[in-house]
Amino acid sequence: MRIVAVANQKGGVGKTTTAVNLAAGLVQTGKRVLLVDLDPQANASTGLGQVGNTASSIYHVLLGELPLCAVLHAVSPAGLFLAPSSPDLAGAEVEIYPRADREQHLKRALAEASGFDYVLIDCPPALNMLTINALVAANRVLIPMQCEYYALEGLTQLLNTVRRVRAQLNPHLEVDGLLRTMFDNRNRLSSEVGQELERHFPDKLYQTVIPRNIRLAEAPSFGRAALEYDPSCAGSLAYQGLAKEFLQREGPK
Template identity: 50%
Template sequence: MICIAIANQKGGVGKTTTAINIATAIAATGWRTLLVDMDPQGNASTGLGIPSHDRDYSVYDMLMDEATAAQCAQATRIPKLDVIPATQDLSGAEVELVGESDRVDRLKHALANAEGYDVCFIDCPPSLGLLTLNALSAADSLLVPLQCEFFALEGLSQLLQTVERVQQGINPSLKIIGVTLTMFDRRNRLTDQVAEDVRECLGGLVFDTVIPRNVRLSEAPSHGLPALIYDHSCAGSRAYMSLARELLGRLPPERKAA
């Protein structure tokens, strides 16, 4: 199973929107897809139509060895797409696991037993704490959503340093599969400047596709639907479909189903 973490310690950059819509787009191509919601806010779970009262088992139970990945996974309305939801209990996991010797490997061990999936996406919280470290430990690669604004560049350097430390001490095989520019507004000259700077710095790591600011992307989660289902023809949906095609081009051709 290919495992991709979607992370950026800065909040509001489009991580969850990217996770939901990329997972939906990849599932639509026929890949059996799992989305793991590692954010205690549980927005990815809500955005895929899993209300909080229907989350009998969650990522927290999986990390605490109280349930298996198979028990926690719930089907969504999207064919071939399952989600392991998050609850507020997850916010306590960092404290409860801090004294455990395998505290950064809990997710990796749990997902090793997740059978029947070709690819897994992990939606990380907006921090570089223990939950995100678990995601980076479990992942083969990292997808970085980057908002087109000045402070995002500063945050990117911190994230790259964290990835380097993870590679050195936790997961030597972790690589950055790509950086996707989000909330792109062509009316804002700063947006173009930031995009140019990121491409100059990271070169081919940056996806050609940019995700525009789009009202329909913001509306879709309130209906419990990915934007690709809510309005497949809007600019945001078209951009995520294009991004999914690029991402597939960077994945191994064979499906590594567990």
């Protein structure tokens, strides 16, 4: 079972859209996927039609009140399972912080997960204790990036955090890749930052580029992954391409 954290402390860069549609893309190739919504905003949960279940969410699992299996929902497409978030998760940070094993809660919870090929974790837009829990639980981190002026600054900070987590808490953590999202090749800055990423991270940068596409933004309001809502739109095709490239990077098992 591979565990992939989808992380970037910058807000609104396409983490949730990527987590949901990569998960759906992997499911369409026959993989069994668990999507963990680790963001108190719960965008991945509502985007997959699961609204605010405050009684059983990943919050309760993190605090050890419920086993992981008690909060899983089978969602569409078939083969995709969701561990939903709830607004309570905002408080989890404070609640687990005093504990000695505060970085290990998600790792422990996911040790109970079985029958999945991949676990994707949708992280909140912060380098907080929730994101650290995701980085400690994960084998790899996938970093969606919007190609704009401040993107590279944030990236340095994130990569430093990944290095620190690897050194102190999780030697298995690797950067899976950097993904250009909301890309508009008519925008000169977008293209320039995209090329800069190609120069600096030739091995880590995904060839697949996610274009700016309104269908990707519409899909969550229908409670569905874009790959299901409109499988043939440019955004869905790009995420299908991402799933393929993601699996190619895995190599033969």
